[in-house]
Each structure stands twice: as C-alpha cells, then as structure tokens.
Amino acid sequence: xxxxxxxxxxxxxxxxxxxxxxxxxxxxxxxxxxxxxxxxxxxxxxxxxxxxxxxxxxxxxxxxxxxxxxxxxxxxxxxxxxxxxxxxxxxxxxxxxxxxxxxxxxxxxxxxxxxxxxxxxxxxxxxxxxxxxxxxxxxxxxxxxxxxxxxxxxxxxxxxxxxxxxxxxxxxxxxxxxxxxxxxxxxxxxxxxxxxxxxxxxxxxxxxxxxxxxxxxxxxxxxxxxxxxxxxxxxxxxxxxxxxxxxxxxxxxxxxxxxxxxxxxxxxxxxxxxxxxxxxxxxxxxxxxxxxx
Amino acid sequence: xxxxxxxxxxxxxxxxxxxxxxxxxxxxxxxxxxxxxxxxxxxxxxxxxxxxxxxxxxxxxxxxxxxxxxxxxxxxxxxxxxxxxxxxxxxxxxxxxxxxxxxxxxxxxxxxxxxxxxxxxxxxxxxxxxxxxxxxxxxxxxxxxxxxxxxxxxxxxxxxxxxxxxxxxxxx
Numbered sequence: 001x002x003x004x005x006x007x008x009x010x011x012x013x014x015x016x017x018x019x020x021x022x023x024x025x026x027x028x029x030x031x032x033x034x035x036x037x038x039x040x041x042x043x044x045x046x047x048x049x050x051x052x053x054x055x056x057x058x059x060x061x062x063x064x065x066x067x068x069x070x071x072x073x074x075x076x077x078x079x080x081x082x083x084x085x086x087x088x089x090x091x092x093x094x095x096x097x098x099x100x101x102x103x104x105x106x107x108x109x110x111x112x113x114x115x116x117x118x119x120x121x122x123x124x125x126x127x128x129x130x131x132x133x134x135x136x137x138x139x140x141x142x143x144x145x146x147x148x149x150x151x152x153x154x155x156x157x158x159x160x161x162x163x164x165x166x167x168x169x170x171x172x173x174x175x176x177x178x179x180x181x182x183x184x185x186x187x188x189x190x191x192x193x194x195x196x197x198x199x200x201x202x203x204x205x206x207x208x209x210x211x212x213x214x215x216x217x218x219x220x221x222x223x224x225x226x227x228x229x230x231x232x233x234x235x236x237x238x239x240x241x242x243x244x245x246x247x248x249x250x251x252x253x254x255x256x257x258x259x260x261x262x263x264x265x266x267x268x269x270x271x272x273x274x275x276x277x278x279x280x281x282x283x284x285x286x287x288x289x290x291x292x293x
Numbered sequence: 294x295x296x297x298x299x300x301x302x303x304x305x306x307x308x309x310x311x312x313x314x315x316x317x318x319x320x321x322x323x324x325x326x327x328x329x330x331x332x333x334x335x336x337x338x339x340x341x342x343x344x345x346x347x348x349x350x351x352x353x354x355x356x357x358x359x360x361x362x363x364x365x366x367x368x369x370x371x372x373x374x375x376x377x378x379x380x381x382x383x384x385x386x387x388x389x390x391x392x393x394x395x396x397x398x399x400x401x402x403x404x405x406x407x408x409x410x411x412x413x414x415x416x417x418x419x420x421x422x423x424x425x426x427x428x429x430x431x432x433x434x435x436x437x438x439x440x441x442x443x444x445x446x447x448x449x450x451x452x453x454x455x456x457x458x459x460x461x462x463x464x465x
Contacts, residue, residue: 027354032342032375075449079441086445089349093378148414164378168348170414171381171465172445178417179440185418239416246418 029092029108030161035100038158041225046159047102048121048218049226051111052266053150054094055122058112059274060143061087062281063129064136072133079179083140086172093165113285117275118268124257125208127265127274131200134187138201141180145239146212148173149232158224181243188247195249203252210256211264212236299334306339307332309367313359316352317444320398323356327386330377338371339364344382347445384446384464401428401450401461425461427452437461 037043064084071077092108099106125143130136151173154166187198213233219226244251263269284291310332311324323329323343330342341360345353357374364372384403387395392402404423422437432454439449447460 027357029353030376030378031357032373033378075439075441078439078443082441082445085349085351086347087349089345089347093348152414160379164381165348167379168345168381171383172348174414175440175463181416181418182420242416243418 028096029089030096030100033161033164035097035161037101038160038225041159042221043101043103045218045221046225047098047104049222050094050098050101050162052121052216052218054091054098054111055120056126056143056147057087057094058091059120059122059126059277061085061091062277063126064140067130067136076133080136083176083179086169086176090165090169090172093161097161097165109285113282117270117278120268120270120274120278121266122270123208123211123265124271124274125205125212125265127270127277128204128208129273131204132197133183134194134197134201135204136201137180137183137187138198138205140176141184141240141243142205142209142212144173144176144180145236146232148177149235149239150227150229153227153232157226162225177239184243184249185247188244188249198247198249199252202249203254206252206254207257211259211266214264214266216266303332303334305367306334306341306364306369309363309369310339310341310360313356313363316355316359318395318400318446320394321387321391323360325388325391325394327388327391328356328382337369338373339369340373340375342375342377344377346382350445384462387462395462396428399428399457399459400447401425401459403462403464406464422448422450423464425450427455427457428459429457430455 037046061084064080064087067080068077068084071080091112095108095111098111099108125139128139130139148170151166151169155163155170157163157166184198187194187201189195190198213230213236215228215230219228240251257264257271259267260269310329311322313323313329315321315323315326315328318326326346328344328346330344331340332342333340341364343353343356343360353376360374361372383406385406387403395402404425420437420440422440424433425435425437426433427435427450430452432452434453435450436453437448437450438458442449442460446462446465448463449458450461451458
C-alpha cells in the first residue's frame with residue numbers, strides 16, 4: 001500500500017521495531033549474495049584488496065561527515081552528506097566482502113571499529129583534514145577522479161561481487177566528480193581571492209597524488225580481479241587537465257609526500273592526521289564494546 | 294492439485310511483497326520503484342530478492358524488515374530476503390505506474406536514461422542539469438538548484454513559470 005506523505009508512513013503501525021531508526025544491528029549488506037571466492041583467486045589477497053578500496057571510502061566518508069554543520073550553504077552541506085553516504089555504502093559492501101573472502105567472517109563493524117591505525121590500508125589522500133572548502137573540493141576532485149577511473153575498469157573484475165559494487169559506484173562517483181569539478185572551476189574562475197584559496201587547496205592536495213598510482217604487490221597478484229593503479233594515471237591526468245583549463249588554474253608541480261622506508265598508506269603507514277581521525281571514528285565502539293543502540 | 298496450491302501461494306506472496314512501500318518515497322511501492330527483483334516459493338519457503346537503489350541506501354534495511362514482517366503477517370513463516378547487486382538498479386526500472394505516482398506527488402519522474410557509462414565517463418562541467426518539465430504546471434522553463442537533495446536518488450529544481458521548487462528523480 002502507498003502513502004500520501006512520508007509522515008503517514010512514519011506513524012503507520014509496525015511490529016518490526018526497525019522503522020526509521022538507524023543504529024547498530026544492521027543487516028549484512030551482502031545478505032543473500034554469493035560471496036564464494038572465484039577459482040584461482042587467493043582469498044587473503046582478495047580480502048586485502050577489498051580493504052584497500054573499502055578503507056579509502058570509509059575514511060574519505062568520515063572526513064566528509066566532519067563537514068556537516070560547517071558547510072558554507074545548506075545545498076553544499078546536503079551534497080557533502082550525500083557523497084559521504086554513497087562512500088559509506090561502498091565501504092560497507094567492500095569491508096563485508098573482505099570478511100567473506102578470507103574466511104575470517106569478520107563483519108564491517110569488526111573492520112571499521114576494531115582495527116589499529118597500522119591495519120588500515122587507505123591512501124593518505126583520504127585521511128588528511130581540509131583547511132577550508134576550497135581544500136575540500138580540491139581533494140574531492142582528485143579522489144573521485146581517481147576512484148572513478150579505477151571503478152570503471154573494476155566493472156570487468158573476475159570477482160562478481162567487486163564488479164557489481166564497481167558498477168553501482170561508477171554512477172555515484174560520476175556525480176561526485178562533477179560536483180567537485182564544478183566548484184573548482186567556480187572558485188578558480190571567480191574572484192582574485194577565491195582563486196587564491198583554490199590554488200592553496202590544490203597545493204595542499206598535490207603532494208598526495210603520486211601515492212595513488214603506485215602499484216602494489218596485491219594488485220599484481222590479483223591480475224584480472226584488481227585494477228593496476230598505474231594504469232589509470234593517463235585518464236586521471238586528462239580529466240584534471242580539462243577541469244584546470246576551464247578553471248584557469250595550473251597544477252602545482254611538487255614532489256610526492258615521502259613515506260617511511262618506502263611505505264605509505266597502502267602499507268598501513270599513515271600521516272599524523274589518521275590517529276586523530278580513528279580516535280573519533282572508533283570512540284563509541286571502544287568505550288563501550290558490543291554496545292547497541 | 295499441488296501445482297495449483299504452489300501457484301496460489303506464489304501469487305499471494307508476490308501480492309504482499311509488491312505492496313511494501315518505499316520508506317523514502319512512500320507514495321511508491323517497492324514494485325513501482327523497481328527494486329523488487331524476484332519472489333519465489335519453494336514448499337513453504339518464500340525468497341524475496343531486492344536491489345538497493347544506491348550503495349549507501351539507508352532504507353534497504355527497513356525495507357527488508359518490512360517485507361519479512363508483512364509476509365509473516367500474511368501467514369508465510371519462512372521468509373528469506375536476499376540482496377541482488379547485479380545488474381545495478383537504474384532509474385529505468387521505475388514502472389510507468391511509479392512515474393505517474395511520482396508526478397502526482399509533485400516529484401518529476403526520471404526521463405529514460407541516455408546510454409552512457411562508456412569508458413571514460415564524460416565530465417559535466419556545467420551545473421545546469423538535464424532539462425526537466427515542472428510536475429506542478431508542466432512548464433519546461435525550469436532550472437536545477439542543486440545536484441543533491443534529501444535522498445540520494447533526487448536532485449532539486451525550481452520552476453521559473455510557476456515559481457515552485459520541486460524534486461526530480463535522477464537518471465542513473
């Protein structure tokens with residue numbers, strides 16, 4: 001049966017106890033999906049790859065959520081919340097996939113709330129804080145351009161679960177990238193002051209770009225399942241060039257942020273920002289293990 | 294005889310599952326929205342397959358619970374609700390009936406999705422959005438005010454002719 005307004009639906013009698021209350025006790029986002037590991041694929045490697053892509057989405061989503069109640073206008077706040085929600089949905093599917101792929105049966109919550117900083121596999125681009133809105137849109141442009149290029153190729157993955165998550169993600173990221181690109185153009189091609197802030201945003205994000213295209217041993221071993229990160233560099237450069245030309249901005253040529261002994265985000269070696277982010281993300285789960293609400 | 298009984302159970306289970314409203318677009322049922330993929334009955338077991346509209350759709354847990362609870366109330370004790378991720382949901386799955394109900398509620402229905410999703414996905418550098426007719430007065434003189442709105446599946450427009458703001462279901 002239908003309802004004329006959302007309010008009628010809210011007040012409808014329901015014995016499920018689930019209506020309009022979102023908290024813990026989520027059902028498995030992969031319930032009923034065939035999560036068997038394809039023949040010839042190493043389950044542990046597949047799990048690691050799912051964590052890489054899942055952690056990128058989870059940590060980026062958390063940074064975006066920190067903008068809520070801080071955005072310059074209601075429309076921008078709504079946009080940021082929507083983008084954060086899409087990424088959180090992708091993260092839930094990917095983290096759940098990881099727990100099924102390696103046979104550990106760990107849930108999305110186990111991965112999000114019980115791992116230490118060294119166990120997170122996200123690129124450092126996802127974890128850094130934004131100095132201002134221009135910094136946010138610069139980081140979002142880089143992140144969504146890169147991730148969209150990865151997911152477009154991942155639609156052909158030999159793992160049907162990854163391929164399905166990618167196919168849906170491509171539609172979502174198309175919106176994210178357009179949103180970020182339009183703001184970079186608006187600020188870059190705006191006033192002298194907005195341009196100055198946009199340039200500062202690009203300068204802040206530029207050192208974090210090189211890491212995105214460093215191929216990992218896991219991706220190599222998962223040929224046909226995973227996407228080789230180095231392969232998407234040309235597309236990324238072409239999209240950035242198109243946006244920056246429209247905005248009248250130049251890409252700052254800077255050296256990539258160094259890792260520690262050759263290790264970076266994919267190896268669990270993060271920036272100082274990551275500890276603070278996780279302290280907030282995991283605070284309730286750590287203070288009250290097993291709590292539900 | 295058994296076949297007839299099975300058939301009757303399937304019809305009944307399908308009727309119940311089809312009638313579940315979407316929590317965020319409550320004027321539509323899950324069948325109108327095109328997220329109900331399949332209903333099957335084996336013995337006394339009912340299996341319902343659903344596809345989320347967006348990866349992060351928070352309503353899917355509510356819909357799953359609602360489907361199970363309504364089938365339970367209709368006498369089906371053994372219900373399984375499965376998630377189907379492939380092929381992904383597209384706005385083209387919204388039924389003609391669903392489109393009519395959206396328009397009646399003042400929400401512009403999605404147009405047929407132009408075939409895109411090639412490689413690479415084209416960039417859109419203007420904020421104008423697709424051309425959408427006003428669901429209130431029918432005018433084509435409308436403008437998109439935001440690419441995101443209160444739910445993931447809609448964006449915001451306003452009509453320059455009648456002055457009304459309205460929502461539009463995105464073509465995805």
